[in-house]
Amino acid sequence: MGRVWRLGLVGHPIGKSLSPAMHEAALAALGLEGSYERFDRVEPEGVHAVLQAVRAGVLDGVNVTLPHKRVAALACDRLDGVASRLGVVNTVRCEGADLIGYNTDVPGLVGAVRDGWRTDARGPALVIGAGGAAYAAVEAARDLGASDIRIWNRTRARAEAMAAVVGGEVYDDVHAAAHAVTLLLQASSHGMDLVGEEAREALAFAREVVQATAATARVVDLVYRPRPTVWVQAATAEGREGRDGLGMLVHQAACAFANWTGQEAPVEVMRRAAEGP
Numbered sequence: 001m002g003r004v005w006r007l008g009l010v011g012h013p014i015g016k017s018l019s020p021a022m023h024e025a026a027l028a029a030l031g032l033e034g035s036y037e038r039f040d041r042v043e044p045e046g047v048h049a050v051l052q053a054v055r056a057g058v059l060d061g062v063n064v065t066l067p068h069k070r071v072a073a074l075a076c077d078r079l080d081g082v083a084s085r086l087g088v089v090n091t092v093r094c095e096g097a098d099l100i101g102y103n104t105d106v107p108g109l110v111g112a113v114r115d116g117w118r119t120d121a122r123g124p125a126l127v128i129g130a131g132g133a134a135y136a137a138v139e140a141a142r143d144l145g146a147s148d149i150r151i152w153n154r155t156r157a158r159a160e161a162m163a164a165v166v167g168g169e170v171y172d173d174v175h176a177a178a179h180a181v182t183l184l185l186q187a188s189s190h191g192m193d194l195v196g197e198e199a200r201e202a203l204a205f206a207r208e209v210v211q212a213t214a215a216t217a218r219v220v221d222l223v224y225r226p227r228p229t230v231w232v233q234a235a236t237a238e239g240r241e242g243r244d245g246l247g248m249l250v251h252q253a254a255c256a257f258a259n260w261t262g263q264e265a266p267v268e269v270m271r272r273a274a275e276g277p
Contacts (some may be wrong), residue, residue: 005034011065013036108252191230
């Protein structure tokens, strides 16, 4: 009998996560036995327990999602590359007795932005938000060759704290921040799960911001529910190219899968699993 892979996701809430479908489809496509489980944990202590299961070999690896990406970084013995720079971890595996933390959000976002767009991402970029996803977005914008990186968040202090770690210029006025940017990365929860008047107000705000961007701008909303997201709707209405966060989700999952198994991930299989029937 061959190896049986036991992988998982820890975070909260994760009941609607697409990760199990993507990773189990990838395992099946490569003829690997295994499973991908959800570990819905609210408190940091629960996250530590899951990570210790990785250290003990009970789990072969886990993804970490909100709100625990910084908790995971602190719990790891070593951080790889970009995870070390950001202090944000979304993928963990064990090497010897050490827990190693990785950040696949950055290469995942870079892969999604480069995947089949008509326009070039070079030029100024705006990152909206200041949470863990926004840290990755700033790093991805830099990897994509942005000439300068602007940051806007409703709470300026959080934006300044992020800029102190990853760089970028913090703006008070989102419209000024969006002026003539060629890449807009919406990395906050804005527009998520809104209905009725709240959804209409969110769309109006997004359209005002998108109007200030360059006519050739790409707009990437890291949110992927509901589809189309508020920011994708805004981009389409204003004649910009817009995508939601599903591409990033697929690409970061592929990076994590390759990290754990040592095999090239079947990206298109994972994409189809994420998109559903």
